[in-house]
Amino acid sequence: MASVHDNIILSYEVDLENEKIRMRTRSHHPELHGDTDILFSDVLAHSFDTPLQGSIIFDIDDVGLEYFISYNRDLLEKGKGQGWPIMYETDEELETKLLEREYLYFVITSSYGLSGWVLAKKLEMITKIRNEKDEE
Numbered sequence: 438m439a440s441v442h443d444n445i446i447l448s449y450e451v452d453l454e455n456e457k458i459r460m461r462t463r464s465h466h467p468e469l470h471g472d473t474d475i476l477f478s479d480v481l482a483h484s485f486d487t488p489l490q491g492s493i494i495f496d497i498d499d500v501g502l503e504y505f506i507s508y509n510r511d512l513l514e515k516g517k518g519q520g521w522p523i524m525y526e527t528d529e530e531l532e533t534k535l536l537e538r539e540y541l542y543f544v545i546t547s548s549y550g551l552s553g554w555v556l557a558k559k560l561e562m563i564t565k566i567r568n569e570k571d572e573e
Contacts, residue, residue, distance in 0.1 A: 441473055441562065446492040446551055449485075456480045458555060465493060472565045479558035481540055482522035484512065485551055489555060492550025497543055497560070502535050505542045505556065 444462035451458050460475040475497065477483075506513065506528050513531075516522065525531040536558070543555045 440497060441475060441494050443548065444473060444494045446474075446488075446494065449488075449551075451480075451483065456557075458483060458557070462494065462520040463564070472501065474563045474565070476561040476563065477555045477557040477559070478561070479540075480532065481535075481556040482552070483539075483544075483553065483555040483557075485553035487550055489550035493548040494551075495548045497545050499541050501543045502532060502540065502542050503527075505554075506532060507533070508544075509554075 441462055443465040445462040445465055447463055449458060450458040457481050458477040458480055462473045462475060464471045464473070478535060513521075513528075517525075523531070525534060529540070539558055540556050541556065541558065541560070543560055545551070545553050
C-alpha cells in the first residue's frame with residue numbers, strides 16, 4: 438500500500454448513497470510529484486475533526502475494532518437512540534455485528550489539521566504521478 442505520510446489533503450468527498458469516501462492528497466515532498474487518492478469503500482460511519490486547508494496526514498492505521506467502542510463512547514451514546522452507527526442493544530452486540538459484517542476501524546492521524554476515523558470494509562490507495570504540465 439502507498440505511503441501517505443506527510444501528504445497534504447486537497448479535498449475529500451463523502452458519498453453517502455454509495456457508501457464511499459474519497460480523499461485526494463498530494464505528496465508534501467515536491468520531488469515525489471505524486472497525488473494519492475485514498476478510497477474507503479462500504480463505509481458505515483466516519484468522523485473527521487478540524488479539517489483545515491493544508492491538512493497534513495501523519496498516518497492511517499487499521500487499529501482494530503476492539504478499540505472503536507472505547508475510543509468513541511460519547512458519540513455512541515449520543516447516536517444510539519437514532520440507530521447510529523447501526524441498531525444494537527449492548528456494546529458486545531455492536532462489536533459482534535461489526536465483526537460479523539467485516540468492518541475495519543481506520544484511524545487517521547495528522548501532523549496538522551484533519552484527523553478522525555472511518556468504519557469501512559476496504560481501503561485502497563491509488564497513486565498518480567503528476568507531470569510538470571499538471572503543475573503549470
